[in-house]
Amino acid sequence: MRKTLFHILWIILLVLSVPAWGQISSPLGRFEVDYIKGCVPLTVTVTNTSGEINDQYFFDTDTCDVSSPKYDVSACASMAPTSTKSFTYSLPGRYTLVQVLTNLVPRTDTLVIEVLAPQPPEFNVTLCNNYGVAVNITDTQYDQFLVDYGDGSPPTSNMTHNYPAGITSYPISVSGFFNNGPVNCGDSTTILTPVNNIPDATFSQVTVTNQGLLNGTIDLDFNLNPNVNYVLEMSANGTSGFTDAGLLSGAVQTVSGINTVDNIYCFRIAAVDICNNNRTYSDTICSTNIQVMAQEGQNQINWGTIPINFDRYELTKNNVPLGPPITNSNITDFTDNSVDCNVVYCYRITTVYTNGSRSTSVENCVTGINSLPPPAITSLTASITGSSITLEWTPTSPIDFYQVFRSENNEGFQPIGTESSLPFTDQNLRPQVNTYCYYIIYQNTCGNQSPVSVTACAILLAGTNVGNKSFDLNWTPQLGWENGVSDYELEIMDENGVLVGPPISLGNTATGYQDPINQNRQVSQYRIVAISNDSIPLRSYSNVVMEDIPLQVFVPNSFTPNNDGLNDTFTAKGLFIKEYSMEIYSSWGELLYHTTDLEQGWNGVYKGSLIPEATYVYKIQATDSKGRSLTMNGTVHLLRNF
Numbered sequence: 001m002r003k004t005l006f007h008i009l010w011i012i013l014l015v016l017s018v019p020a021w022g023q024i025s026s027p028l029g030r031f032e033v034d035y036i037k038g039c040v041p042l043t044v045t046v047t048n049t050s051g052e053i054n055d056q057y058f059f060d061t062d063t064c065d066v067s068s069p070k071y072d073v074s075a076c077a078s079m080a081p082t083s084t085k086s087f088t089y090s091l092p093g094r095y096t097l098v099q100v101l102t103n104l105v106p107r108t109d110t111l112v113i114e115v116l117a118p119q120p121p122e123f124n125v126t127l128c129n130n131y132g133v134a135v136n137i138t139d140t141q142y143d144q145f146l147v148d149y150g151d152g153s154p155p156t157s158n159m160t161h162n163y164p165a166g167i168t169s170y171p172i173s174v175s176g177f178f179n180n181g182p183v184n185c186g187d188s189t190t191i192l193t194p195v196n197n198i199p200d201a202t203f204s205q206v207t208v209t210n211q212g213l214l215n216g217t218i219d220l221d222f223n224l225n226p227n228v229n230y231v232l233e234m235s236a237n238g239t240s241g242f243t244d245a246g247l248l249s250g251a252v253q254t255v256s257g258i259n260t261v262d263n264i265y266c267f268r269i270a271a272v273d274i275c276n277n278n279r280t281y282s283d284t285i286c287s288t289n290i291q292v293m294a295q296e297g298q299n300q301i302n303w304g305t306i307p308i309n310f311d312r313y314e315l316t317k318n319n320v321p322l323g324p325p326i327t328n329s330n331i332t333d334f335t336d337n338s339v340d341c342n343v344v345y346c347y348r349i350t351t352v353y354t355n356g357s358r359s360t361s362v363e364n365c366v367t368g369i370n371s372l373p374p375p376a377i378t379s380l381t382a383s384i385t386g387s388s389i390t391l392e393w394t395p396t397s398p399i400d401f402y403q404v405f406r407s408e409n410n411e412g413f414q415p416i417g418t419e420s421s422l423p424f425t426d427q428n429l430r431p432q433v434n435t436y437c438y439y440i441i442y443q444n445t446c447g448n449q450s451p452v453s454v455t456a457c458a459i460l461l462a463g464t465n466v467g468n469k470s471f472d473l474n475w476t477p478q479l480g481w482e483n484g485v486s487d488y489e490l491e492i493m494d495e496n497g498v499l500v501g502p503p504i505s506l507g508n509t510a511t512g513y514q515d516p517i518n519q520n521r522q523v524s525q526y527r528i529v530a531i532s533n534d535s536i537p538l539r540s541y542s543n544v545v546m547e548d549i550p551l552q553v554f555v556p557n558s559f560t561p562n563n564d565g566l567n568d569t570f571t572a573k574g575l576f577i578k579e580y581s582m583e584i585y586s587s588w589g590e591l592l593y594h595t596t597d598l599e600q601g602w603n604g605v606y607k608g609s610l611i612p613e614a615t616y617v618y619k620i621q622a623t624d625s626k627g628r629s630l631t632m633n634g635t636v637h638l639l640r641n642f
Helices: 002-017 073-077
Strands: 031-033 037-039 042-048 055-058 086-089 093-101 108-116 123-128 132-137 144-148 160-162 170-177 187-192 202-210 216-223 229-236 243-248 252-258 265-273 278-281 289-295 298-304 310-317 333-336 344-353 358-360 364-367 380-385 388-393 399-408 414-419 424-426 436-444 461-466 470-475 485-493 512-516 523-532 539-541 545-548 552-554 573-575 579-585 591-595 614-623 629-638
Touching (some): 031 108, 243 252, 289 364, 461 523
Antiparallel strands (some): 042 086, 144 170, 229 243, 289 298, 344 358, 388 424
16 A cells, blocks of 8 residues: 555656646647657547537547558448547557547548657666766657656656765666656666765776887776766876876777877876766876897897886796896886897786786887807716617707717717707617717707707716625716716616615715625616706716626535534535525445435434444535526535544
8 A cells, every 4th residue: 555655646746747748739729638649558638629519539540541551441440430538549659639520621630649668768877976876868769857866855857966975775767758748658777875985996907009100009907886987088108187088988998099109108097976077086007118129149128107106017028027027117128138049039018006007018029139159058968778878958049950979988079960859869889888978069040059068978887796795886977967966876676677775875976886795685786876966956877787696505514413513514505595405425325315405404314323424425406596506516524523
């Protein structure tokens, strides 16, 4: 009930607010209507002003007009005039209303009634300071408009309004209507929260996208409040004398047709309070220009801007930072000495403001010029793998080819190959016995030849078995690294190449190591690894040396089986024995004893009796894990008198 009453009151207010257009007379002045244009449903009331009593009306004679698109012969056949003075049009269209009077000539007088479909009007609302709003009607269909500001005030044709202070959202509705028509065409509504101070815009980035004298362009990226009117202001070569450059919307604006070669353009965004005709401003941001010149062996970069609220410059080369940020606003140039000929280098400078906004130049590219010799290779690694030596180094510039030179056993260097890629492998060598040293010369893409590189020698490792008690290793030092060796490591592996423990650190000056013979490992493999003194260490591997300890059997020449606990049995000892057999014979060839247990010896007993002191013959056969066998024949003295 309350909602219905509210709508009735609102309609009454609308009617009271609409100017009184009065009645519209027919061409002959015989009748008047209250409306000739409105929206569906449109009710038209006729007032007879002819003085005649018998007046009748056709409210849609177009259905009987053959030339009318609404012609309907069936409707026309049954159509008869009516004395009713009111009619409601329920469909859009143009209708001819005809008054018929019997006693006058001509008998008829007509008016055209235009009926349209309801269409909510288009509009937008702009925030103003002091909790004000301004309505901007963009609709072109209606003649007049009424605004309901949603705060209980009556609908009005005023396009500005102020609300009480506070954070409250209001529904703002706009109704459109025609001159000489009712307010029945519907309304549009938007919800808005007024503010005390309209928000300023902020720049995120200004980018010069084309550097030209007449066709320069700058892209502006910014953040706007959609309910505020913002105007872009621009100034050339300074931070004063700004002129308007147009209204802003969205998030990006392009300024074109300007001289971005000679000029620096500064921008600010004005937040316009259209209710009070004043402006507030964003921070100012200025464009950044860049110039690049290719010189012999270097590129010269210069840039310019107006460094207000300056934080730093960021310079990039091919989209990669070129050095650390520059925090001194007076530094506006840089010389890039890392340049090769025929290579395109693209530079860009960005001015970063204290508020985080960024002003970026156009990307400026040049082709490098360089006829100077490229730098020599200062670190060269030679590593042995089997019968090959692999050379590795760090490229210093774009190259046409590398030329590799080798010296064998300290003889003169000879060219051995030309390559265009890394690594280089020297094959079919004898790195177990010969020393091999190398150096590199290369030609860059400019056709310039480098000096000779450092000389790198592969590490030659050798080993000697010292009485089956130790294996003595020695090696040649690693050569070829600019920063030298930080450590030599010894890798000890089993016969399958599996490390038997962690590498042994030997220091950076060691050239030898003594490894005791391991009783449990018959075959050992050794390799030296040199580690460079770099932040990312290089590694050079020597040849692999294998030590295969032969099968060993040790036999005493006498024993004393007198149960004194000393030398009571004749027992063989050995290393790396997998299978074993020992036979004892008398001097006449009679078999006295036999065993296959290495730990079990002969105690001088034969068939349960002690045999006399004498010299006896033994035969020992042993086999190691590799199937290699050893046969030993000899004599042993059995002594009883000790």
